[in-house]
Amino acid sequence: MIDKTWESPAAAVADIPDGATLAVGGFGLSGNPMALIEALHARGVGDLSIVSNNCGVDDWGLGILLADKRIRKMTSSYVGENKEFERQFLSGELELELTPQGTLAEKLRAGGAGIAAFYTQTGVGTQVAEGGLPRRYDGSGGVAVASPVKDVRTFEVSGREREYVLEEAIVTDYALVHALRGDRHGNLVFNKAARNFNPLAAMAGRICIVQVEELVEPGRIDPDAVHLPGVYVHRIVEVGSDIEKRIERRTVSATPEGA
Template sequence: MIDKQWPSAADAVADIPDGASLAVGGFGLSGNPIALIEALLAQGTTGLSVVSNNCGVDDWGLGILLNARRIRKMTSSYVGENKEFERQFLEGDLELELTPQGTLAEKLRAGGSGIAAFYTQTGVGTQVAEGGLPRRYAPDGTIAVASPAKDVRAFEVRGERREFVLEEAITTDFSLVHAALGDRHGNLIFNKAARNFNPLAAMAGRVCIAQVERLVEPGELDPDRVHLPGVFVHRIVEVGSDIEKRIERRTVRPSAGSGTGEV
């Protein structure tokens, strides 16, 4: 399909079923595909397994799905800024696969590139490799599900023998991402730090749904500026440049005579 534009976020996510796996872009609250997340919330999809760097905050980003108990499992590298996340995990309502941040990025990239697995030094000598990290707690606080041990092998690198742990790639049923610019063929340009995990999440989804602030005609984007080619994108929705964007905490330098640097 050459023209990948869809009329609305609701239409674009309508076929995401209960129990689907999702790769979702964003870092903190930067680059969150909030229109797609809100559309998914509105249609009532539940039992989701989500791969994303974090889970938003209590009332924004993926946190709104978590608050509605629509997520059964998170694969993340950072789980702060969200009290509900903490509560659900510690009480055994949420499964968590905690993954080092760089490893998570590479697992998504590998999945999108057709690479089944890779070896990395990150996590060698820790529970990441040896297993035993809590993934789900029982109601009594004991560990109901723990992470398994992973294959560790030694390789010679630059004349030195080192150990590496095997990490499997990640692919998901769908991916949800946010970009600043896109064309109807699905080519995307991201804005500065909002790029973060978005291209990697897009690559990992078998069906990638992108929300863009501005949609242009094919040929209007400079090919040298395209961060993600349209081959990875299957549906694109224009949400407008005035879409709400939040940050976790805002701090500024105090003005003259001010006693605090926080607003």
């Protein structure tokens, strides 16, 4: 039997070095692999290049690595609610490769599927394809590093010619992922919206490290219920179901009179 379990988050991330590339699951604060992020933060690892939909908030998620200047580059689809993310980018302290959300998802999936690149309509006619999108500022409002021009080709699809831009796949050294349930072979089940970018990040990492709320024995998960097969997973650690799960922005309404 292939037992992929590790005794703790700290042990599971112990070999991640300075300068590593990471694919990290989560969307906003949903599905963040927080125990793994905290363990990595505690090790003092820095100069990281991270691919994730966003960068948490100022004091949670990837935001705790960002706050201590541990991240060199982010590849993300939006800055979100993280003011420090915005500040570091505009001041030239952080490189940011802004990527359309669907394109980012497909770049991760393609990396895990062994597809080197793909063509998409998203970004055609914009700086995404034409280049010049700021990746790093010089600290005084000028652009120090800009995105390159990408290959654009015309294809006939459904009897109509359209332009498509070439996007390269993403493969990272490691992936950090959160799942609801997993077995010792690494087969995973995600919980509703917390699935988000987690399976895609898992696929893209050469070494995929997963924290699960519940660890079960092989055979306890119906094969038809598996969201991500264990072939993509290398290390799995149980963190329990009582871990803190923050809400990025809570919206409530007053109770109507007489209710």
